[in-house]
Amino acid sequence: VIENVIQEEVSKDFNKQLNCLTNNIYYEAAFEPYEGKLAVAQVVLNRANNPNFPSTICEVVYQRTLSPNKMIVCQFSWTCLKNLIVKDKYAWEESEIVARKALTANKVHDKIAATNAMYYHADYVNPGWKNMKYIVKIGHHKFYNRKDV
Numbered sequence: 001v002i003e004n005v006i007q008e009e010v011s012k013d014f015n016k017q018l019n020c021l022t023n024n025i026y027y028e029a030a031f032e033p034y035e036g037k038l039a040v041a042q043v044v045l046n047r048a049n050n051p052n053f054p055s056t057i058c059e060v061v062y063q064r065t066l067s068p069n070k071m072i073v074c075q076f077s078w079t080c081l082k083n084l085i086v087k088d089k090y091a092w093e094e095s096e097i098v099a100r101k102a103l104t105a106n107k108v109h110d111k112i113a114a115t116n117a118m119y120y121h122a123d124y125v126n127p128g129w130k131n132m133k134y135i136v137k138i139g140h141h142k143f144y145n146r147k148d149v
Contacts (some may be wrong), residue, residue, distance in 0.1 A: 024040065024097040028078065032134035039109045039138045041101075043118060117144060120140055131148065
């Protein structure tokens with residue numbers, strides 16, 4: 001009986017982490033190529049495995065920080081939005097497949113894992129990052145790490 005309770009708790013947490021990662025992949029990269037979804041998932045894994053970031057997938061996805069002028073910054077912009085809906089069930093299903101793979105494998109994207117990329121942005125924005133080392137562009141996302149790493 002105790003074993004079933006433990007399995008249920010692990011399963012609940014797995015499902016929670018799976019849902020957080022699926023949401024992030026979907027809202028960040030729903031219409032990106034499969035490789036782009038894998039890369040977005042790997043950034044979240046890289047952060048969760050780095051002591052400078054929260055240690056769980058959900059904490060990483062929903063992390064908020066304060067900007068120098070004391071404004072709240074969502075690490076993933078979609079988490080600041082309200083009333084989001086899934087508009088493409090197939091993109092959602094693919095996002096969930098990628099999330100499940102990410103939660104059950106050591107790495108899901110070789111280059112993003114090897115370079116320990118922690119950041120990315122869409123190619124149509126310029127965040128003005130000065131301390132970032134460009135790594136690669138995948139789909140419409142550019143991936144980076146800090147220069148001092």
